[in-house]
Amino acid sequence: MKNIKTILPGVIFCLLIAIPSWLLGKSIPIIGAPVFGIIFGMILSKKSIGFENVIKYTSKKLLQYSIILLGFEMNLFNVIKVGSQSLYIIIFTISASFITAFFVGKALKLHGKMTTLIGVGTSICGGSAIAAVAPVIQAEDEDVAHAISTIFLFNIIAVFIFPALGHTLGMSDIGFGMWAGTAINDTSSVVAAGASWSAAAGNNTALAFATIVKLTRTLMIVPITLVLALYTAKNSKSIKNGTTFKFSKIFPWFVLGFVFVSIVNTFAGIPVQLSHFLVEAGKFMITMAMAAIGLNTNLKKLIMNGLKPIFLGLCCWFAVAFTSIIVQIMIKTW
Secondary structure (H helix, E strand, O other): OHHHHHHHHHHHHHHHHHHHHHHHHHHOOOOOHHHHHHHHHHHOHHHHOOOHHHHHHHHHHHHHHHHHHHHHHOOHHHHHHHHHHHHHHHHHHHHHHHHHHHHHHHHHOOOHHHHHHHHHHHHHHOHHHHHHHOOOOOOOHHHHHHHHHHHHHHHHHHHHHHHHHHHHOOOOHHHHHHHHHHHOOOHHHHHHHHHHHHHHHOOOHHHHHHHHHHHHHHOOHHHHHHHHHHHHHHOOHHHHOOOOOOHHHOOOHHHHHHHHHHHHHHHOOOOHHHHHHHHHHHHHHHHHHHHHHHHOOOHHHHHHOOHHHHHHHHHHHHHHHHHHHHHHHHHOOO
8 A cells, every 4th residue: 555655646647648648649640649648748857856766667567567458459360360471571670670770779879778679669569669678678768768759750751651652662452561561660650551552542451461460560579578688687787796686577577468468369259349448558558658758758868869869760660661672572472
């Protein structure tokens, strides 16, 4: 009870910010509620003086719980069906993004955690992947804010230019769906680009395929998060200093929750309305967590260091988009 009384003010503060952010995100889905949450949080950051640590604790826990709820979006039968077609492309695009992030991040002398978040957000599923990885690698709030802002920028650009580029390149409906599903960062932007293409094509093939490929790509949160947890544990200061380190303290238990929920959603026959509600609840919790991150973000520092993360995001985005096209041509899904 004492712990609840301690964290409750931070939760309520984030909730009050998340509600208008959520409503605006629904009205302007291209931008999305998490971005509004960060913006409003940064605007109100001075109001959080006195309980910053409570807000930071709240944000990390909310991120973990939200990822578990996102598992209700997964139908493993659809993933298996499409996975055989998209798995090669997903593996290559993820590899391209991480390799690009590593070398470009080194060249730009960016913080390793920020580089990881941008690489993960670009290669897997935007804000959801950043939310999953941030507590595992113990990222600072400024790093998360940079990564989310960068991903948001290229989400908007992708919605407008991908359909036009797809038509210019002569893609089929399946080909564009594969490209959008593997090369656009966030699910909402994938849906928007797929819907634009399908409207012009007169069918929903591209939209449906892009959405399923994107959800298949989302499952890569599990192995990537586990690998990063192992890497973080290996490079922990406690290990370097020769003291005892418990991997259980850093192991991403919430990822197991995500897997369990995905299995339950696939085999338990949960009503679609309930699954949708729980997924939306998870996304709302991400918005609350982003509001908390905004409250703990140094806006001046964010602006001063803004160009380098954007350039890194651009390089990763180009690498993913180009790799997706090349692999499609090689395996003849164009």
